[in-house]
Amino acid sequence: MQINRGIIQQTLLVLYFLLSYTEVQGEIKLSEVEDQELERQLKLLNKPAITTIKTKYGDIYDCVDFYKQPAFDHPSLKNHNFHPKMKPTLPRIMQTSVPPTTNKSSTIWLNDRGCPLGSVPIKRVTKDDLIRQRLMPPPEDVALYTQFGKTSNHSSELKRRFLSAKGYRVAIVSTPNDPKNKFGGAGMTATIWKPYAKGQQHSGCRLKVQKGPDVVQVGWRVDPTLYGDSKTRRFIHFQAGKKHCFNTLCPGFVLVDNQLPIEAPFTKTSRRGDPKHIFEYPMYIDRDLVNGNWWVLLEETHKELGFWPQHIFTDLATFATNIEWGGMAYSPANIPEPPMGSGFFPVRKFQYDASCRKIIVLNYKGETIDVTTTPHSDNPNFYKVFDLPNGINEMFKHIIFYGGPGSIDNS
Template identity: 55%
Template sequence: MLIYQRNVLPILLVLYLLLSNDGVQGEMKLSKLEELSLEKQLKLLNKPAVKTIKAKWGDTYDCVDFYKQPAFDHLLLKNHNFHPEMKPTLSMKKQIPSNSTIDISGTWLETDGCPSGTVPIKRITKDDLIRQRRMPPSEDTNFIHEETGGFRRAIVKTPDNASNKFAGAGMVASLWNPSVEGAQNSACRLKIQKGQDSVQVGWRVDPTLYGDTKTRFFIHFQAGNKHCYNTLCPGFVVTNNRLVLDTVFKDVAHRGANTNWELVMSIDRDANGNWWLLVDERMEVGFWPQKIFTALSNDFAENIEWGGSIYSPPGVPYPPMGSGFLPKTPDPFLDAYCRALTFSNDKGEKMNAKNTPIFLDSQVLYHVIDKPDWEYVKGAHQHIMFYGGPNED
């Protein structure tokens, strides 16, 4: 009877939290037992702070000792040899030029960042924990073709081939703020995958994850059956003491305006098999250690995706993607895009991605126009793809 009670009580608590939730902001009435349970979880997640920084968009970040950050709660990282001055050992033999209108180092924190030897980690709140219980399953297990609900993609990808060997990929994405409600989300991301393992980076509007409808920087990984956003669970090792995950991009594109706001990003495998996240081409944010993966542990990636992804709960109409309009006569000032699409081969050579089939989960709601040889500026060509929907001009 005692064993039965131990198994049932946590389930009942989860059910209560789900059924009692009044909205995506996590407003609900909690019993003393539930309050204590959440407080205990918060103490485990929020590490001691050397310094606390209030970001200009309102979130609180704790400057946590590098060695005490959440990543090292992962069972496979207990006996690591990582250190704060780590840099990726990348052998990139060709760089793809890009001209971002976002000064990435100036969008994060108003101060000088965290002291040397510490890294900024977003402080988790009670509302964050409550909303997490309403997060949908991972993309990789939830791309189902239902009448309504689930994830939908509008992407270009590498050809399906079991012999593919990719050591990384990159892109420059235009920043938008598609309108979503409730448990919907809308994102643009670069995704690298092999088997059940994958890593992603990009921007997303996600009230369930963030508690607001702002455009934010995000990362995601899946290792086998486990998946996680940002630093909400152990896995991603933060190395940069100035750049933060979850940042809000206050400058986003508006249809018909003559200014593009962009984010430059890449994921690259180093000589030790770790998968590094870089922004503005060579600015390291951190890495996913090869130890936490199986398929991506000591091997190269097999698939790459560039483009948009949305989610809607069953029975709820699908939200806008990108600019919210279907690209017809592609125009960088009207349509969402990903440009400078690149990949690195198993020798570390960075190349323009050219053979990229289009993939659409819904050919009615969302469209993709792929231009492998777009003249971005006079005389300079690069790969660009336009995506979006569901509205029409």
């Protein structure tokens, strides 16, 4: 009986992956009405292009006039005064030592230069993309707030269990979720990995800034449903009340850089145990002191990718109350959880573990401050996390190690 049960489980798992592969490839028969609706969505999403360019990975980007990008379809941004040369007003000069080895997004273009000045690179959306994205689960915070309402300290563990039941797992370090907190941003330098994820699974690392139901995030992920492949790609995400969106798939995020594609694949990913093949990427979210816009800054040079305008939010129209760093993973019900990070439990060694180092938090003045942080893992049998607030040395400062094999090797 035990053997039969094992065979049945293996058969169901194979069938799931086969069906997921078919779904992720967009091989779904559509009715005429559904097909017409998808065509309508594509016309809204794909703006007229000044020129079209490809990346070395085959992705197609339309160079869209700054003022015609998808962000400005947001009803709150119809009468904006934004312009392509916008810069954030920050009270500090952010400095980081050059990471051991970094990824450069600007090297992915076939034309070696990106889009013309005055335009921004918007990834061409296809019908297959829209079909796949129908299979995406709601973001974790959407499920969280639908079930429980706004966060409170006494119910945090209950909410974590709820997220786990919905297929989400995290191995994170977070600040205390105190409504009196007034955070103006945060940052990290994350090692880049390629955990195995298939079908509707995804796995990645993120910096998350939050107040109530409003969330902004930046990080990397392997997500076949979102991207249609298993490459490690950058992502941004926001949630404003009931509205939520990845990258530029809906209005909200104003892109200003003409060379950095938001969802670009990382050219190199880390190799466990090989110090010459550990690759990192610095990421920051900072609140503009003058107008409250939330900026995404990337790489050791702090390039301004773009921003979420203050007035698309309710709670994040002021300051954040909670920050998280670390790993997240998702798998549908009855499907094994995917690996996270390096795919191994952390041993607290930089060349072996997925990590986020140079953890920083900004106060309401934009000043770097010391905060108390707490590690959390939904299931230590699948994923673990270690928080080293005093770091290893000056280069690493506050560092966290996270990751695990998921439930693949668990019976």
